[in-house]
Amino acid sequence: MNERIPVKDISPVKVHKPDAAKHENNYTPRSHIYVRAVKGSLETFRRFFGLIFLGTFAILPWLEFNGNQAILLDIEAQRFNIFGLTLWPQDLTLLAWILIISAFALFFVTTFAGRVWCGFMCPQTTWTFIYIWCEERIEGSRNKRIKLDQRKMDFDKFWRKSLKHVVWILIALLTALTFVGYFTPIERLFVDFFTFNVGFWAGLSVIFFTFCTYGNAGWMREIMCTHICPYARFQSAMFDKDTFTVAYDARRGEKRGPRSRKEQPEENAKKGLGDCIDCNLCVQVCPTGIDIRNGLQYECINCGACVDACNGVMDKMNYPKGLISFTSEHELAGGKTKIIRPKLIGYALVLAIMSGLLVFEIMTRVPLEIDIIRDRNSLYRETNDGLIENVYTLKLLNKSQTNREYKVEVIGLDGHKYIGDDKARVAGGEVFNLAISIAIDPYALKEQVTEFSFKVSAINSPEDIQRTESTKFIYQ
Template sequence: MSRHIPVQRLEPVAASPGRAAPRKNKPADAQIHTRSFTGLFRSIRIAGSGFLFLLFFGTVWLHWDGRQAVLWDLSESKFHIFGATFWPQDFILLSALLIIAAFGLFAITVFAGRVWCGYTCPQSIWTWLFMWCEKVTEGDRNQRIKLQAAPWRINKIARRTTKHALWLAISVMTALTFVGYFTPIRPLAAELLTLEIAGISLFWVVFFSGATYLSAGWLREAVCMHMCPYARFQSVMFDKDTLAIAYDASRGESRGPRKRGVEPAQAGLGDCIDCTMCVQVCPTGIDIRDGLQMECIGCAACVDACDSVMDKMGYARGLVRYTSEHELQGGKTHLLRPRLIGYAAVLVVMIGALVIALNQRSMVSLDVIKDRGLFRENSLGQIENIYSLKIINKTQQPQHYRVALQQSDDFQLNGKTELTLAPGEIAEVPVSVALLAERPKSSSQTLEFVVTDTADPDVRSVAQSRFVAPINR
């Protein structure tokens, strides 16, 4: 769907990059029809989007040691990423990764505003792709406006049908790829092509296809303006040195048309020729000349459009540019400042901690579950407790393990103490622990079970449990 904004002359409003400016309201049912444009930032966005598309659509098809390279296997409760396998016990690492991503987003926002939204947010990337499909099938901005107003005839029906067919095809491919990270992609794709897909897989493919089609094709800017919480709290992280897209009113005002080659001073005007190109290319339909607004996603489309106009007029670029409030006021942008340094320091510490945690992650897991019974007396007259040991081989090779008790002079471990596990195998081993002393030191004592790789003693895992015994026998 396109959205069209009637061209109006908007008076300049004094506003800083860190504060939203008042602006004129547009009709609720207005449609935005974006204009085609070229420029540096568009090229950067296309290159970045192409890389992200390749990463998203390509990684899921890679194989590693006979299995899908990246797969969140929900049925087996484990996550494969190339040569590493992560288990539910490792999900604290995922939490740390999400926290690092959040602080990274905060840091980049303090430094350069909403560049995440404009260049790498999936909503923005897929919206730009759907807008390209719209241009291919329905033409550029003026053609789409005419088509929108035209009656429903064969030409309009054919163009609209082709557009929505492309949207649906991209949506299904996106959903299939996303679900393929949780269910093996090759059999899933075969089931889809042969129309044999069913059950939970069919539900999620249909769900994510619909979500992609709706959000990137129909909702578009509404997601950024009304559904995304990031737009609401971005201004809290802005300061006077944050690089944001802004219109230089001191240079651009007063606005007015003039012939090419006419110097602004000769016409008694500023550099802005009031062509509204910045409005026509904006995917959220705002006028950047009103100052920074919540709806601005920092995509720099207006920068590219304005620079192209300045080139044609023979004026210097940068009437609309990435700048800071300090620079607009005639000062200097301070790139290094306490808040940014603080975020960077936290990021470095957290990334370092994550690397250390990954490096020290044990490749064997041990969980100990005590039997519900308190204790029993065995045939030798010893007090005995029963336990179930859950051992997981987290490596991609068969491993031989030994189970023992640490600091266990008063206790004896009985049962299977040596076992071999296949790659990724989970074993549940029942064992018992007998009290060797005539009298226990207390009614409840701590035991430490340890499982060790016989080939590499440094690969080990320790788990604690309680041993319960009567004080008086």
């Protein structure tokens, strides 16, 4: 009881905010954000990566595989075709594996490089930047857009605003048609939609996703990231002091202040000035409207726009780059970043194990499913020959995308008589109902309920495809 609890003295953090008197166009996150265009290596990479993402998204539903749409997630038919793989409700475990792997991949990337998913891969960010790019081409640069919104409505403002929204809606419509094309045959969808012959649910889905894309990327923008997306709220749980995030080097940048390009760093140091000239460009290029100089904030999506803007200013001032950069808390404190660390290794191991299990599940998956349905009208019946007969319906599901022929055998029921076809040809991705009867001499039955199995094997197939399912022969 006499031991004292050690107390750690923590100095309050001083938050530096730009001087509102020096910057006329200073907006809070809830105000309309006019994003300034920026050039740099990260912006070039983000656009290149976004182009690949958009191209993949737009091209995939148009590809064909074995004469069918390569990727078709047919919810109505409860069948997902992904190139040569067909998934049915019975394959729900595969979908679970994919979702688990995606989650741990996100955790791994976030632990290593922060919210790069949000900044470089998230559809909300990608489409928002597309809409901003269209806005710049039609209404002009950031300052021109601000002045345009402040003007009263005239012809110039009217046609620019109208054209912008028409372009936004067209992009949203094309996006919606492409997205819905993953769930319904895309060629027929495009033709039917523009000829007003589209089905109710497909048409409603296109209109709904058009509205969502237009609203999210055109109007809500950063609100989706700062108020709706749950990822921004729990991301900090995956961060540590070695996570790479966009950060401002306060030791080098403070104290902020404007200065002439001709002044040497030594002269600025005598005045107590750091490398930050307080130009506010890092705020103007931010799509969520935050000031990265105030420290790590949950609104930051790690897009790197402020990094490019600051590096451009540093070049003009003949200062070293990196005042704002992708760095870790340890590096900002003068230490070194530990790339290999327990948390990252743990996520990597779990990710590798889950990926291996998914591959194993796919490799060992039998593309055949059997469902045995007994005759519900009677448990058994006696034939004219005095035999006991049970009637069954075998539902054969060909889970592959190629036509196959199957042979049916009865195992574990000695002395039986097979009545009906013992072969069936099933088209790829289809279900075939095979009605058969099994008859047997009642003196050959030792019990009232005898368990046996149906074995179904593929004929003339390069793969060894077979499935055995047990059922019961009833006589009582």
